[in-house]
Amino acid sequence: MDGTILVADDDRTIRTVLTQAFTRAGCKVHATSSLTTLMRWVEEGRGDLVITDVMMPDGNGIEMIPKISQERPDLPVIVISAQNTIMTAIQANEVEAHDYLPKPFDLPELLKRAGTAMKNRRLVAASEAPPRPATAPRGDMLSMESMPLVGRTPVMQELYRLIARVINSTMPVLIIGESGTGKSLIARTLHDLSDRRTQPFVTASSEDLHSSDGAQALLSRVRGGTLLFDELTSYDTDAQLRAARLLDGLPEDGPRIMATAQGNLTRALAEGALREDLYYRLGGVVLNVPALRERIDDLEPLAEHFLSQAADEGATLRKLSPEAMELVRSYSWPGNVRQLQNTLRRLGLTSSVPLISRTEMEAALQSQPSAVAVGERFTDETLSESVGRHLRRYFDLHGQDLPPPGLYGRILREMEIPLIEIALDATGGNQARCADLLGINRNTLRKKITELDIAVTRRRKLT
Numbered sequence: 001m002d003g004t005i006l007v008a009d010d011d012r013t014i015r016t017v018l019t020q021a022f023t024r025a026g027c028k029v030h031a032t033s034s035l036t037t038l039m040r041w042v043e044e045g046r047g048d049l050v051i052t053d054v055m056m057p058d059g060n061g062i063e064m065i066p067k068i069s070q071e072r073p074d075l076p077v078i079v080i081s082a083q084n085t086i087m088t089a090i091q092a093n094e095v096e097a098h099d100y101l102p103k104p105f106d107l108p109e110l111l112k113r114a115g116t117a118m119k120n121r122r123l124v125a126a127s128e129a130p131p132r133p134a135t136a137p138r139g140d141m142l143s144m145e146s147m148p149l150v151g152r153t154p155v156m157q158e159l160y161r162l163i164a165r166v167i168n169s170t171m172p173v174l175i176i177g178e179s180g181t182g183k184s185l186i187a188r189t190l191h192d193l194s195d196r197r198t199q200p201f202v203t204a205s206s207e208d209l210h211s212s213d214g215a216q217a218l219l220s221r222v223r224g225g226t227l228l229f230d231e232l233t234s235y236d237t238d239a240q241l242r243a244a245r246l247l248d249g250l251p252e253d254g255p256r257i258m259a260t261a262q263g264n265l266t267r268a269l270a271e272g273a274l275r276e277d278l279y280y281r282l283g284g285v286v287l288n289v290p291a292l293r294e295r296i297d298d299l300e301p302l303a304e305h306f307l308s309q310a311a312d313e314g315a316t317l318r319k320l321s322p323e324a325m326e327l328v329r330s331y332s333w334p335g336n337v338r339q340l341q342n343t344l345r346r347l348g349l350t351s352s353v354p355l356i357s358r359t360e361m362e363a364a365l366q367s368q369p370s371a372v373a374v375g376e377r378f379t380d381e382t383l384s385e386s387v388g389r390h391l392r393r394y395f396d397l398h399g400q401d402l403p404p405p406g407l408y409g410r411i412l413r414e415m416e417i418p419l420i421e422i423a424l425d426a427t428g429g430n431q432a433r434c435a436d437l438l439g440i441n442r443n444t445l446r447k448k449i450t451e452l453d454i455a456v457t458r459r460r461k462l463t
Contacts, residue, residue, distance in 0.1 A: 001111070003048035003118045007031040008038040009080070010056055014103075018051065021107055022114070035059045042068050047075065048118050051110075054081040054088060062088075065095040076117040080105055086151075086160040090193060093164035100164075102157045150305050153295040155392075159287065166285050167194050172247075172257040174282045176265065177289030180336030183260035184230060186287060191226040196256060199225030209239040215246040222255040229259040229282070233268050237275070244278045257282065292333040292340060294389060299328055299340070306341045310348025318348050323358035331365060387415075417452050420445070429457050 005022045007029060009015050015031040022029045030046060032038055035056050041047060050068060052061035065077050076098035081088050092100040098117045101110055151157070166173060167190055175183040184203075191201045202222040208214050218227060229235070229243055247257060259282045261274075268274040292299070303320055311317035320328065333339055343364055347356055391411070395403065420438070427433040431449075435442040449456060 001025045001027055001115045001118070004028040004030065004046060005114065006038060006041050006047035006050045008035055008050070008052040008056065008061060009033065010053060014053075014080075017107070018110075021111060025111055025115075033057065035061065035064050039064065039067065039071075042071055042075065045072075048121060049114055050075060050077040051114065052077060052079060054079060062091050062095055062097070065092075065097055069096065074121055076121055078110070078113060078117060080110070086163060086189070089157070089160035089164040090167065093167070100161065102152065150301050151295060151298040152301060153297050155290045155295055156298060159289065162285075162287060163190060166190070169285065170256060171284035172259070172282050173285045173287060174279075175258065175260045175287045175289060176262070177260075178262050178291050178336055180338035181289040181291060182337050183262070183289055184228070186289065187226070187228050187258045187260060190258065191256075194226075194256070196225050199223055199255075201226045201228070202255075203228045203230050204243070205230075206235050206239040209235070209242040209246070214242060215249070218246065219250075219254065224253060225255050227255040227257055229257070232259050232261040232278070232282070233263060233265075233273050237272075240275045240278050244275060244281060247278075247281045292336045294392075296329055300325065302337065302340060303328060303344055306344040307348050309341075310345045313345075313349070315345075315348040316352040316354065318351070318354055318356055320356045320361070321358060324356045324361040327358055327361050327365070413452065416448065417454065420448060420452065420454055424454070424456055431456070 001022075005018070005027050007015055007018050007022075009018075009031070010033045012033070015033070019029045019031050030041055032041075033056070035052075035058050038050065038052065042050070052064065054061045061081075062079060065079075068075060068077055079088070079092045079097045079100045080103055081100070082103040088102070089100050098120075099113050101113070151160075163186065173187070173190065175186050177183050188201060191197060200222050202218065202225065204218055204227055208218055211217065232240070235243065250257075261268075265274060265279065269276055269279060292302075303325070307318050307320075328340075335342075347360065347364055351360070420434075423434045423437050424431075427437060431445055432442055435445040438445065448454070
């Protein structure tokens, strides 16, 4: 990699790390803690790439991008920020930043994206393509504080990036996730931040589609806005047919289409609960919203957000004790973000004691669905999906580092132990029957029992 990198960040450690990394990669680096200095370098014609933080002592890095684009239209900008909300990704996209990475970022990934940015810059310059006009941030953009989509985990950051990229797309959007994950909220956010935000946002019910003039009435109400089909699999067959026909007859200047769905759509298609033609018409862009138990590290910022909401409604501003937070993290939250929100806002209103104890949290959860193991899903999840989710969680727990070597053997061992134990239990400890059930040689089973230190108890199996 070659070129000159301009780095603006008020964190000295980050400036040092980036300077060393890009210097080793063959680049020259100018690093500063001031946006004023950064702009002087840009105006002097320095740099092939800018990497800037958002919150700086003398301004906002994102708000500086239109000025950089006006001065140097061909100079790419990568935004890095600890403000890991959906609005950071959206605002970076609005001002046409080349890329956005949340802190803490993966250094090799940043190096890779920086190399791509400078390569693209050289290709554009070689083709003498006209520069794209700078885009100023929208004045009516919702503030970060008002946005209820909160999350700093990698899976949520990836969702934010995708949302930012498709805000003004005309393609239909299908939002998939469990109940309570915020699917309808994401649909509304996409509408409110798009160029269609002054037009109506209409949710189509099954009753709307069953009426004689349902399609025409819906189109008259929504005009050029956004039409949402909420919870697709709850629509009966006739309503789904009418929805498919409505989509076939959309005028060119018609509304943008979105839909939400929960559950296993592959199974719904196979069982006829969801029409294939409707599914393929709606699946232009698919947004998968993770369950709350799949993003445990988002629980703390979400809890702070919801307790702050309760305080805004007149309650005492309360905080979770470390013991209460531990309980929150161990609970499975089958009702997802909606359940967490209702529980914490209720706790915010029922006491004026500033600190929420573990005992109080336990009492609040007693009336909730039982706390299954974190990560446990419902019966529509396949074994492969469950294993994949647990593996993603395992990798997430290591942050920016990789797990220790030997992962393949460790994972197989962890799979083998419960498989053999359950098979032995199912066959009453009869190793011959167990080996036959597993489809392996009896000697192989004995070897595995010894290697894995599995206890075998012979008993009569009740039938």
